[in-house]
Amino acid sequence: MTVPKVSEAHLERRREQILDGARSAFARWGYQGTTVARLEEEIGLSRGAIFHYFPSKWELFWALATRDQSRALEAFVAGGLDAMLGVFFDGDPAWLGVYFEAIGILARDKEQFERWINRTPELVRQAQERIEQMQADGELRDDVALEDISRFIGIVADGVVIRRAFALDLDQEPFVRLVRDALAPRK
Amino acid sequence: MTVPKVSEAHLERRREQILDGARSAFARWGYQGTTVARLEEEIGLSRGAIFHYFPSKWELFWALATRDQSRALEAFVAGGLDAMLGVFFDGDPAWLGVYFEAIGILARDKEQFERWINRTPELVRQAQERIEQMQADGELRDDVALEDISRFIGIVADGVVIRRAFALDLDQEPFVRLVRDALAPRK
Numbered sequence: 001m002t003v004p005k006v007s008e009a010h011l012e013r014r015r016e017q018i019l020d021g022a023r024s025a026f027a028r029w030g031y032q033g034t035t036v037a038r039l040e041e042e043i044g045l046s047r048g049a050i051f052h053y054f055p056s057k058w059e060l061f062w063a064l065a066t067r068d069q070s071r072a073l074e075a076f077v078a079g080g081l082d083a084m085l086g087v088f089f090d091g092d093p094a095w096l097g098v099y100f101e102a103i104g105i106l107a108r109d110k111e112q113f114e115r116w117i118n119r120t121p122e123l124v125r126q127a128q129e130r131i132e133q134m135q136a137d138g139e140l141r142d143d144v145a146l147e148d149i150s151r152f153i154g155i156v157a158d159g160v161v162i163r164r165a166f167a168l169d170l171d172q173e174p175f176v177r178l179v180r181d182a183l184a185p186r187k
Numbered sequence: 188m189t190v191p192k193v194s195e196a197h198l199e200r201r202r203e204q205i206l207d208g209a210r211s212a213f214a215r216w217g218y219q220g221t222t223v224a225r226l227e228e229e230i231g232l233s234r235g236a237i238f239h240y241f242p243s244k245w246e247l248f249w250a251l252a253t254r255d256q257s258r259a260l261e262a263f264v265a266g267g268l269d270a271m272l273g274v275f276f277d278g279d280p281a282w283l284g285v286y287f288e289a290i291g292i293l294a295r296d297k298e299q300f301e302r303w304i305n306r307t308p309e310l311v312r313q314a315q316e317r318i319e320q321m322q323a324d325g326e327l328r329d330d331v332a333l334e335d336i337s338r339f340i341g342i343v344a345d346g347v348v349i350r351r352a353f354a355l356d357l358d359q360e361p362f363v364r365l366v367r368d369a370l371a372p373r374k
Contacts, residue, residue, distance in 0.1 A: 174331050
């Protein structure tokens with residue numbers, strides 16, 4: 001008997017299919033409202049196939065949230081503040097609403113929470129290096145500590161996500177100008 | 188037969204007792220996890236008495252969130268940016284986590300959501316007037332529209348609430364300095 005060879009590319013495509021479908025299901029039904037039957041319907045695969053790749057609903061959410069964070073941090077490392085904030089400005093409100101259900105869960109689960117804030121350590125490190133470089137190049141103020149700048153950016157990004165989750169008006173240009181001015185080198 | 192006279196002060200005390208107990212229950216068990224039995228236990232009153240004042244669990248949450256927002260806006264009107272941000276910096280993480288469960292619900296309910304953003308219209312109006320006054324007095328920049336400034340402040344406040352909900356480190360002084368610098372008049 002020969003075991004059929006499943007290529008890496010095939011596994012990756014399947015994984016993406018599952019994540020994209022799960023994202024739609026969560027956006028449509030919310031985290032609590034997303035049943036296994038709804039996941040099957042939205043993804044187009046059986047629960048067996050889905051949970052072969054991701055052992056639980058929570059792990060599906062986790063993988064999606066990690067993918068989002070990676071995109072935002074990669075945008076920051078590659079293109080700075082504007083590029084990163086752009087990722088959030090373009091976010092889908094229905095999906096972003098799911099974060100807040102998850103945060104409600106995380107805020108009461110110390111262990112998951114530790115895992116949550118450390119979910120992309122390598123990219124966080126790169127983003128910190130980028131901030132340090134921008135301070136050295138005179139693009140960001142250096143009279144405020146690196147960690148205070150990175151917290152400020154994180155807080156602003158979280159606030160944008162909330163506003164987007166509600167699909168509230170938000171002009172990107174004046175907002176980004178205020179953030180830039182907060183972090184501009186002092187003359 | 189005489190109906191016993193219940194004083195306004197008594198009603199108000201009872202209302203506050205219920206709200207304080209409900210807040211503890213939500214903080215401890217989360218919104219979803221707060222059952223009627225747990226409300227009774229934490230508040231020390233029967234479900235009949237509780238729902239006489241607030242017709243549902245959702246209305247209890249709503250009253251608490253409205254009380255919080257009033258406090259923050261009153262602080263802003265009376266003491267400006269520092270006073271308002273101080274309210275959030277002092278927030279109880281367990282309780283703030285409840286907001287995110289609620290936001291997850293609101294983000295998928297258009298009607299409740301409209302009610303949510305308009306829950307303290309008079310105080311919002313006062314806060315807008317205060318911003319306008321600060322612009323006129325040269326305390327806030329006037330090269331950015333009033334609504335962009337008020338959105339920025341709202342976004343920053345929401346971001347602080349998230350960070351506090353996770354009980355993450357956040358030094359108030361450098362953070363408030365960055366917010367002030369974002370909004371300072373340009374020379």
